[in-house]
Amino acid sequence: MNTIKTIAIGLIAGTCGALVVNHFKEQTYAQQEQVPQVRLEDPKPQVQQVSYGSLIPNENFIEASEKSTGSVVFIQTLSEIEYRTGGWMDWFFEPRSSQRVGSGSGVVFSQDGYIVTNNHVIMDADEITVIAGKRSYEAELVGRDPSTDLAVIKINSNDLSVIEKGDSEHVKVGEWVLAVGNPFNLTSTVTAGIVSAKGRNINILRDKFPIESFIQTDAAINPGNSGGALVNAQGKLIGINTAILSRTGSYAGYGFAIPVNIVKKVFNDLVKYGEVQKAFTGAEFIDIDSELASRIGIEDLDGVIIADVKDGSAADKAGLKKRDVIRKINGKRITNKASLEELVAKSYPGDKLNVLAERDSEMINKELVLTNREGTTSIIKRNIYYSEDLDANFESVPKVERDLLGINSGVKVVDFKSNGFFANLGIPKGFIITQINNRSIDTPEELTKILTNIRGRFDVIGIDERGRKVYYPFRR
Structure with missing residues (x-):
């Protein structure tokens, strides 16, 4: 029996010793990691010069x-x-x-x-x-x-x-x-x-x-x-x-x-x-290809098709509808989705866009008033809440993101201290906490209060950065 104990202790000690060596070996290697540089002993690269003088x-x-x-x-x-x-x-x-x-x-x-x-x-x-x-x-x-x-x-x-x-x-x-x-x-x-x-x-x-x-x-x-x-x-x-x-x-x-x-x-x-100050239309757009054009009965492949319009959004209020084909904005021809997104990216919430669209083979004009991520036209400043109890930063999820994800509430994890309470939960940055034990989470203050006082078994439910619903079981 003593022999078996001795062998077991020896195996455990050997395993731990190997892990410790490997642990510190990895630390040493990582600390020496450098940005790639050209070394003197490296063979001299072959460089070919090209003259543009004639061009x-x-x-x-x-x-x-x-x-x-x-x-x-x-x-x-x-x-x-x-x-x-x-x-x-x-x-x-x-x-x-x-x-x-x-x-x-x-x-x-x-x-x-x-x-x-x-x-x-x-x-x-x-x-x-x-x-x-x-x-x-x-x-x-x-x-x-x-x-x-x-x-x-x-x-x-x-x-x-x-x-x-x-x-x-x-x-x-x-x-x-x-x-x-x-x-x-x-x-x-x-x-x-x-x-x-x-x-x-x-x-x-x-x-x-x-x-x-x-x-x-x-x-x-x-x-x-x-x-x-x-x-x-x-x-x-x-x-x-x-x-x-x-x-x-x-x-x-x-x-x-x-x-x-x-x-x-x-x-x-x-x-x-x-x-x-991002501007949003409240609509989703897709590029036109020949197959799609044939299916909806249009000939001009320039422009974009509205694939969806969110209820109550800027596009909805402007009277734009699914399957409308956007041809021009502010008199500028829209050739594809990228050109439309670039135009919107240079705009501000509250800006008015004159939209020329094709609907059922007829051209229509609509005035689209762009909105911010909360569905208004005011200036927005990011409001990050620091929870001292959890050693982490959080923020409420804006309306435009809630609409995209199909959720009614949620609090996003911005970042956290590596040795704090929240870090030990293993929930990653960018994760949106929507519920704890089936109770909806609306604000960072509410999240902090619940996690600080909760005892026993509890489940944290939310959406990861890839849009998947995930839950984390815990016991405290």
Whole structure:
């Protein structure tokens, strides 16, 4: 019997010892993780130069490069990542942690130190560092907008070169453009190409209300270019480089930039209000293809079809209906869903749109008054509630999101402290709590009161970021 006990103890001790070694090995490795860099021992890359001299005057590239490179900065981020197994190991070991380093680009947008970049560049960052020339600055997050993948940060400086803004409405397919950024940590890199398309929707944004109307270019864009500038031949900003289409993760001929006219509105709103003043129509739209056109009996494939109209929404009040075909807005021809979304993205709640639509082979005019996420036309500021008892931040779910998800109430988890009460529940950020023990949750204050006082077994029910109904069982 003693022999069996000895063997059992030995096995347990050996297993725990191996786990401890592996635990600290992973911590050490993670702490040493760095942004990929070119090493001296690496073989020298083969570089092939391409001359554009016979196609466009060299002075245009030189002038545009000189005007724009000083306005594009290098951004480095540091994130503390904590790992939990969710199993019995959490009883014996502290949560494993590591440091994740990221990098990207940013564009100096104003003289007082405001910089525009991509939301995915700074997302979940605990520290943001901006490197401009030979100077390094700590940056603070001003605001971010996942629906456009844009963010604004600020540094304490007033002597950086501000980019000159262009007008993305006047960008033409076929015109020359430059992509300026910091791919693979190669700072102040400039590549040339043309605008190969406008109004691209490539379905990469995972927000509930994504706005995609990208400028497509064949100027080389690689990891690290995100948040950098797409400029025209005069060095004026026409877009913020955001994405590439690639099977390898590197440049494969197609890059995408957010039009500067959308960027300007998002920037102004985040700086002034801390939140983008999004405008909503209350309708869902789909593009027209030949099969759909044949089914509903129309010949012109330009425009969009209304697939649904929410009761009481702006579109409903304007008299628009399902199956209406939107042809023009404010006299501008609508070619596809992306062009309509771009127009709405540049508008504010309360703006009036003159809509020309086709219904049953007849043209009709409707005035559509855009609304905010609560269904009104007033300015909205984000109201985040911090619960000291739960060590977490929450916010009420806006009406437009409740309508989309088909719920009457709910409280969204914004974020939480890693060692606080709420973190131990294992409920992720972005989760919408709709019920606790079948009781509806309407406000963050109500949620805090219930979770603080509840005892025994209880169920938290809600909607995850993918729109699925999920429940978490607990006992306290």
